Amino acid sequence: MNGYGLLRILYGLFLGLFLIIAGILTFTSKGEPGIGFRIGYTYLSERARRKANRVSGIGTILTGIALVLLSPFLPMPWPFAVIIAGLGGTLLLAYLTAKREYELEELSKEAPEKPGRRIEPPRVGKYITLQAFFAGLSFVLLLAGKLPRDPGVVLIAILQLFLLALTVFVSRPLVFQLAPKFNGKMALGFARAMAAVSAMVVLQLAVAALNPKASPLLVILMLLISLGAVFYAAFTALTSAYEEGYY
Template sequence: MNMITCVISVFIGLILIITGIILYLFAERIPRNLLFGFRIGYTLSSKKLWVKYNRLSGIVLVFIGLVTLFLPLFISNIMVLILILLGLIIVSTITLTYMASREAKQELSFETVGLGVAGRRIWRIMPVKPSPLRIILAVLPPLLSIILTLYLLPYLPNLIPVHYDISGAPNRWDTLNDFLKITFPFIIGIECLPLIFMLVEIKAPMIFYAPRLPKKKFVNLLYDIGIMMAWLVMLVYIDILYYAINNKHIIPMTMFTVLILIVVAIILVEITWLTIRWKKNWGMLKYNSYG
């Protein structure tokens, strides 16, 4: 059993279990918000759905947490463990979202959704289409990573450093085969998240709907967060490839840390501003008959 994998698994598993218990036990007491809970447009638009799907998501999180605790008994590769964990979370989220959407179409079908058109059906909210610039910025990270990997493949060694300590020295390696089968697809998947956000918004715009918030600003913020994270991941990936070949970092660790902090600060400021605005607008109105 890999000790690092075991420690990470226990840590993540306990967080998921504790979060799930909180969601289940305090579902009725947790107000609708943009930071904690099963936060999609369907649940934010209905107190009843908010409580129900927070409880369901709590049960799911406890289950996934328990699975995560026992995974190191069978899997030693941390990347494989994370991929399985993400797969469980994604499948569960899609399932709960689909269930909520079906129920919301019956419960909220004639409810005003804050777009200035009384009685507009909730599933007819228009999607916020990404601008051409955002599409280009979202496509570039996975595309460049794939091109760069194919170009550098003949030069990559048999062992690829994939994790570094605080000083920048590698402390975990993957074989080239494992790197191409596990780490590389994982990186590309993360870099594709902004494109997935865009596709989901176009196909199911209600998912990213937040009552009392300007939808365009909110969705564009989600796009921008995803794009910034994708570019950061791409920089990390380029640095991994560069170090594997040249045995030195292309980006100093201090500079990269500062860059991450700047991006996180921007994201937190934007989210805080939207949350304050959402609470202010929500507080000015009484909950509807479902809230």
């Protein structure tokens, strides 16, 4: 076995075990702060929290096991596809479970005398438009033959669609507005963060298409830009979480 194959197996083993541990913590969560599947529905309903944690915990564990088992046989880009597919499907199932359990619990209660507060969705249309534009540019470069049809490049382009779908998903009321105030600031921060990451991805692909034989200086510059984009995205997400009420 060559060094690349060993590195791939160790990478899959490390990340898979991390997901398995995270899944076990989620499955056994009893409402500890920062642990478990947390969306608006789970804060409003203990029943929704328990059921969603079970679904997300099992899904995360299965994703980790699949990653450990498949990493010896998959080239390096494809473990990311396993993670995206596994966690993306888990997120959707856990959301649907939480929503269903919350609605069932609400139906079992008597109707309130006065209507509850209407939660307005945050306006993230411009960030969704930006991400759709960036994703479109990536696929134009790919379909025009400016980029190699390498599985890793294709996966990176598909990742932008996943980020776009995630932004649409978390902009819905009671999904990512986690704090009791539900101001939508966390969803807006997340949308800005995903737009920054998507812009960084399309910039990387554009540089690869226009200058396939990049100089070491350009490679270092792009690395610094990538790190800056990731730092900005993380800072924006954390700041918006603080403003929403998490501290």
